[in-house]
Amino acid sequence: MSDAxxxxxxxxxxxxxxxxxxxxxxxxxxxxxxxxxxxxxVFCDKFCHVHPHATAxxxxxxxxxxxxxxxxxxxxxxxxxxxxxxYTEKARLGAQxxxxxxxxxxxxxxxxxxxxxEEAGTFTYESSCVRCHSxxxxxxxxxxxxxxxxxxxxxxxxxxxxxxHLSVGHYHEKKPEEYLETKDDVFDPKNFPTAAEGxxxxxxxxxxxxxxxxxxxxxxxxxxxxSPDSEEYRKPDEGPQRQVQLSQFWxxxxxxxxxxxxxxxxxxxxxxxxxxxxxxxxTTTGPTPPYGSPDQGWGxxxxxxxxxxHHSATVYCQWLSSVTGKKYRLPTEAEWEYACRSKxxxxxxxxxxxxxxxxxxxxNRVFGAKKLPLSQFxxxxxxxxxxxxxxxxxxxxxxxxINTIGNVREFCLDWYEPQAYAKYPSTSAVLNxxxxxxxxxxxxxxxxxxSDAIYLRSAARDRTQTERWLMTDPQSPKxxxxxxxxxxxxxxxxxxxxxxx
Amino acid sequence: xxxxxxxxxxxxxxxxxxxxxxLLAGCSSKKTVEPTKFLDAAPxxxxxxxxxxxxxxxxxxxxxxxxxxxxxxxxxxLADVFQDQLDKCRRRLEGRPEAKITDETCFVGFDxxxxxxxxxxxxxxxxxxxxFRPLHxxxxxxxxxxxxxxKPVAVDxxxxxxxxxxxxxxxxxxxxxxxxxxxxxxxxxIETYNHIKNGAIGEIVAARAYWCQGQLxxxxxxxxWSDMEAxxxxxxxxxxxxxxxxxxxxxxxxxxxxxxxGAYPVKASGFGGRMRRVTGDQYDFFSVDYTYExxxxxxxxxxxxxxxxxxxxxxxxxxxxxxx
Numbered sequence: 001m002s003d004a005x006x007x008x009x010x011x012x013x014x015x016x017x018x019x020x021x022x023x024x025x026x027x028x029x030x031x032x033x034x035x036x037x038x039x040x041x042v043f044c045d046k047f048c049h050v051h052p053h054a055t056a057x058x059x060x061x062x063x064x065x066x067x068x069x070x071x072x073x074x075x076x077x078x079x080x081x082x083x084x085x086x087y088t089e090k091a092r093l094g095a096q097x098x099x100x101x102x103x104x105x106x107x108x109x110x111x112x113x114x115x116x117x118e119e120a121g122t123f124t125y126e127s128s129c130v131r132c133h134s135x136x137x138x139x140x141x142x143x144x145x146x147x148x149x150x151x152x153x154x155x156x157x158x159x160x161x162x163x164x165h166l167s168v169g170h171y172h173e174k175k176p177e178e179y180l181e182t183k184d185d186v187f188d189p190k191n192f193p194t195a196a197e198g199x200x201x202x203x204x205x206x207x208x209x210x211x212x213x214x215x216x217x218x219x220x221x222x223x224x225x226x227s228p229d230s231e232e233y234r235k236p237d238e239g240p241q242r243q244v245q246l247s248q249f250w251x252x253x254x255x256x257x258x259x260x261x262x263x264x265x266x267x268x269x270x271x272x273x274x275x276x277x278x279x280x281x282x283t284t285t286g287p288t289p290p291y292g293s294p295d296q297g298w299g300x301x302x303x304x305x306x307x308x309x310h311h312s313a314t315v316y317c318q319w320l321s322s323v324t325g326k327k328y329r330l331p332t333e334a335e336w337e338y339a340c341r342s343k344x345x346x347x348x349x350x351x352x353x354x355x356x357x358x359x360x361x362x363x364n365r366v367f368g369a370k371k372l373p374l375s376q377f378x379x380x381x382x383x384x385x386x387x388x389x390x391x392x393x394x395x396x397x398x399x400x401x402i403n404t405i406g407n408v409r410e411f412c413l414d415w416y417e418p419q420a421y422a423k424y425p426s427t428s429a430v431l432n433x434x435x436x437x438x439x440x441x442x443x444x445x446x447x448x449x450x451s452d453a454i455y456l457r458s459a460a461r462d463r464t465q466t467e468r469w470l471m472t473d474p475q476s477p478k479x480x481x482x483x484x485x486x487x488x489x490x491x492x493x494x495x496x497x498x499x500x501x
Numbered sequence: 502x503x504x505x506x507x508x509x510x511x512x513x514x515x516x517x518x519x520x521x522x523x524l525l526a527g528c529s530s531k532k533t534v535e536p537t538k539f540l541d542a543a544p545x546x547x548x549x550x551x552x553x554x555x556x557x558x559x560x561x562x563x564x565x566x567x568x569x570x571x572x573x574x575x576x577x578x579l580a581d582v583f584q585d586q587l588d589k590c591r592r593r594l595e596g597r598p599e600a601k602i603t604d605e606t607c608f609v610g611f612d613x614x615x616x617x618x619x620x621x622x623x624x625x626x627x628x629x630x631x632x633f634r635p636l637h638x639x640x641x642x643x644x645x646x647x648x649x650x651x652k653p654v655a656v657d658x659x660x661x662x663x664x665x666x667x668x669x670x671x672x673x674x675x676x677x678x679x680x681x682x683x684x685x686x687x688x689x690x691i692e693t694y695n696h697i698k699n700g701a702i703g704e705i706v707a708a709r710a711y712w713c714q715g716q717l718x719x720x721x722x723x724x725x726w727s728d729m730e731a732x733x734x735x736x737x738x739x740x741x742x743x744x745x746x747x748x749x750x751x752x753x754x755x756x757x758x759x760x761x762x763g764a765y766p767v768k769a770s771g772f773g774g775r776m777r778r779v780t781g782d783q784y785d786f787f788s789v790d791y792t793y794e795x796x797x798x799x800x801x802x803x804x805x806x807x808x809x810x811x812x813x814x815x816x817x818x819x820x821x822x823x824x825x
Contacts, residue, residue, distance in 0.1 A: 143666075
């Protein structure tokens, strides 16, 4: 008896251990099989991600159709290369995907925005790129590539592989890279600058082309610049409010479009920094050829010109003045706000509350934000636009100007200074202010196709960020003509009124 | 590379590709530095054939240094822009058993370097005026040759970037590359560096670098010479060819300061002038204050004028100082 009672617990223990081991093995095996299975391309494609176009564009990409026949699978880019991070990221993205599949309508997801650099960066891993691409200086690397990779080595924490190689995993339908071409023969004596008599709206014809753009005559007046303390989403730099008096001026009805920019580029584009004739000091030197497609592959024509620097835009205005004989320049910040407000003093130039439109609130993100009438007046982030739009996409403001608050942010003439308004008199109206005398960055106004509704408010201020907007540019010195990392800023021109003598 | 596992081919460069030179060799390890193993000669092995590009005094000297470095080393080919320079070098090497130069392996002209690289050599020694170095180094690396190149490795930023990119390619091909910043390979410097990194004098707060010497050589222009020939034969006096005094000579001392401080300067302010130089367009003295991100400064002085106080040296300073 004593023997039996002794042995039973021992047997039980043994049985428990064996069962435990078997169970453990099954669990580990199942978990592993689960992880492996949920990491297959088929699983990614069929069960979770409802985006057949992602599979189609991947198959067309250089990571599928390779010379050697080696296929790079979904998770090889979209999960980290290894380590504990692989599992934590798999859990994070997996949870996100499950939530997405259960709660979202794939047709309503903005897939194009998901392919933008900002979003792609949250589910594409640097460690995965360099796991396979361990040699940055391959035998066939070009001179341009060498320079870019040397720069990357220095800037590893700030510049990622996909900054330059965004479309290698998923093919982007893009026209073959057409560079803006420099032509010498665009001058056509048939076209003359439009006569500028009196103070009325007029259509400007760019000399030497059939490209026209509309200029709107704005009467002078006094308005309140900035937003009141009570305005929701207001930032401190939007005040204190000041009375500003402006003389009459003309302003472009639309942002400067690619077709206008192309005439400028054709006449003033310079062959490149290495050309002996190139000089940044010379007043007849214009932009160098851009690095890649400045239009982001979205097309040019009537879309606003983008990615040019503030300096480029300034030179454009100088060129425009010289070929038309009129005084064109960038708008001052006061002129810009006056034109945008169109005599209104509310957050927008139409009745509406930013709190209803913003996606910067949990409530709106879950239950949906209001779109109308904002989306009628502006291309912005919540309005279903992941790229720049042509002017016909929206309705004008009361001054008949298109897309002041949306589409692209716009350069102003002034230097940016958070406390700029405080320096204007508080008791009387300041006449035609031009901002601080010097500064580091320039004012940028209005929102863009990337901006949330709160940044589309008439008083919202912003500024250029030269260092950040040139982060990926591998050249030394960096371009003064094109931003490498900013694709949502453009500009419109104003013309000063000179009374007849 | 494991220092104990020195094979014949990688002996060429204990500092190997980092030696794409002064520009690439950054050493800023915080860990305790282990004593460095030195070899007194290259290990034996199959014959290594070298070709020399640039047959002037330094090139000829570099070949003699190379042949002395170990057994079974040969010089088999020469290249220079000028026939007379090549002949002079060939005569000086004549009679040495390691010199296997034939008429077929002597190349003259601006493209001589290409022919030499394709002539079956294992190692290319680059010793032309520095202006040409980036071009020659790139060609040697493309042909997957090991390289010894004289300093400086470039005279301008474009050339420097070309050297860096070729250096990275050489690394990918596992080639040995050494630059002529010899202080980086001298026992005395390396041992001192290790001591200082291990805390012998505490943190470095400043450094001084000198290359003050008498007048440098120059060649008066001969009537029959073209502009190009006159400049090439007088290259140490022309900025586009030499990079000027700081880059061409003083780089040794500034490089040592950067190496010991463990960083590159973020700012340089200085002055210089020209008093006694006979030919060319270079200055003959400079004084530069280099500032590093952490507030450390290197004071640098260099001069090539006769009859003054001379010194070629470097000092790193803690509270006291240590002459290197």
